[in-house]
Amino acid sequence: MTIALATALPFRDIDPDLPLLHAAAERRGLALETVLWDDPAVDWAGFDLVVVRSCWDYTDRREEFLDWAATVPRLANPVEVLRWNTDKTYLREVAAAGVPVIATQWDVRDGDPLAGDGEPDAEWVVKPSISAGSRDTARWSDPADVYRHSEELVARGRTSMTQRYVPSVDSDGETAMLFLGGHFSHAIRKAPLLERGEGVNDHRDSRGDITPRAPTAAQLEVAASTHDALRALFGPDLDLLYARIDLVTAPDGSPVVLEVELTEPSLFLPQSGGGEDVLLDAIEQRVRG
Ligand SMILES: Nc1ncnc2c1ncn2[C@@H]1O[C@H](COP(=O)(O)OP(=O)(O)O)[C@@H](O)[C@H]1O
Ligand SMILES: [Mg+2]
Known part of the structure; x- marks a missing residue:
């Protein structure tokens, strides 16, 4: 083999x-x-x-x-999973399947009402739907910057996504939930990546600061329901060797999906306590049939 x-x-x-x-x-x-x-x-x-x-x-x-x-x-x-997963417009389908997904405004144009505008300390994230490693992604506190960034992306033929900046990311980071061979394996905390006032910066270390994390029951539930929703979307024969579901904590304390990574996620094996053997077991099992 x-x-x-x-x-x-x-x-x-x-x-x-x-x-x-x-x-x-x-x-x-x-x-x-x-x-x-x-x-x-x-x-x-x-x-x-x-x-x-x-x-x-x-x-x-x-x-x-x-x-x-x-x-x-x-x-x-x-490949059909990769095609679907390499454009974050998939989040619409995940949300339609009933999973709590971060609220997103698509292709915002100058003057469109922005969620949260007028609230004290409101901030937004603008990013393209096809991206990784936080490229072309920025955090803004002035709606004029949101409009400009979003329109720039659209002018380049891209789909732009605008979300409220989730403040808990600054204190608690985001939580990546790793599935190997179809089963939950481990979770990690990823430190915040977007600094206030930084604008677009394509040289961030997007892996950032990673530490193991014990997930909460609510995080496990949202991650499992996301994983199940994928089977509903792709059919019962879907076999995912690996999956990563990135969660952030909404202001009401509930976990919401920021990203579903089925293409080329870092699996954070150094922080997994043996995930490499779990993955190799799953590989050998699939090859043997
Ligand atoms: N709405 C948001 N609130 C807070 N931080 C965000 C938000 N969206 C993105 N980020 C930050 O930007 C990073 C990159 O965004 P993400 O949606 O994960 O795209 P990708 O990892 O594919 O570049 C995240 O890891 C997180 O640190
Ligand atoms: Mg990410």
Whole structure:
């Protein structure tokens, strides 16, 4: 059995999950190779499974990335999941399935009413629907900046998303809920990334400061209901090798979904207490059938 982990050249040596997976594979005698998704010399059919990992450069090359994914005979997660998940407009479908999702205004134009405008200390986040690592994303306190940023994105043919800045992120960070092989595995706290007054900054360390976190019952429930909603959206045969559901805490204390990561999420294995073996078990199980 030979398994491939697909990454991208700029990230191959800095994705902290990869060395743990290789060490665990070596312990169990599993052949595991890290390969570049855009390397034309790779024979993808030669692997029993290709697992998408740190392909974090897909945001500027989405069609190329999805075309590649469609050529890989055995890919996790499946290409139709990647297509759906690489554009955050999917959040509308997750919300329509009954999951609490962060309130979002789409393609805001100058003068549109902004949720929360007029409230003291109101702040907003503007981001494009196709993005990762907080690129082209900023936090604003002046509606004029919100309008300008959103209109700039739309003018470049992108879909813009405007959300209220969730203040609890500054104190409690966000909570990433990791599922491996279809089951909840671990949670982490991610420190806030957007500074007030910073504007767009495409050089943030988007992994930021990560620490293990014990999830609350409410967080577990929202994450599980999100994971279940995906099966309702894709059909009962959906098999997700990995999933990450990022939650923030709304002002009323309830968890809401900020992002569903089914494409190339950092799995935060160094903070997982053995998640690499859980993932390799799930891989071996799927290949054996
Ligand atoms: N509405 C929001 N309130 C507070 N922080 C936010 C909000 N939206 C995004 N952020 C911050 O920006 C980061 C990146 O946004 P996110 O929606 O996770 O997109 P991506 O990770 O795909 O770039 C988040 O990790 C969080 O720190
Ligand atoms: Mg994120």
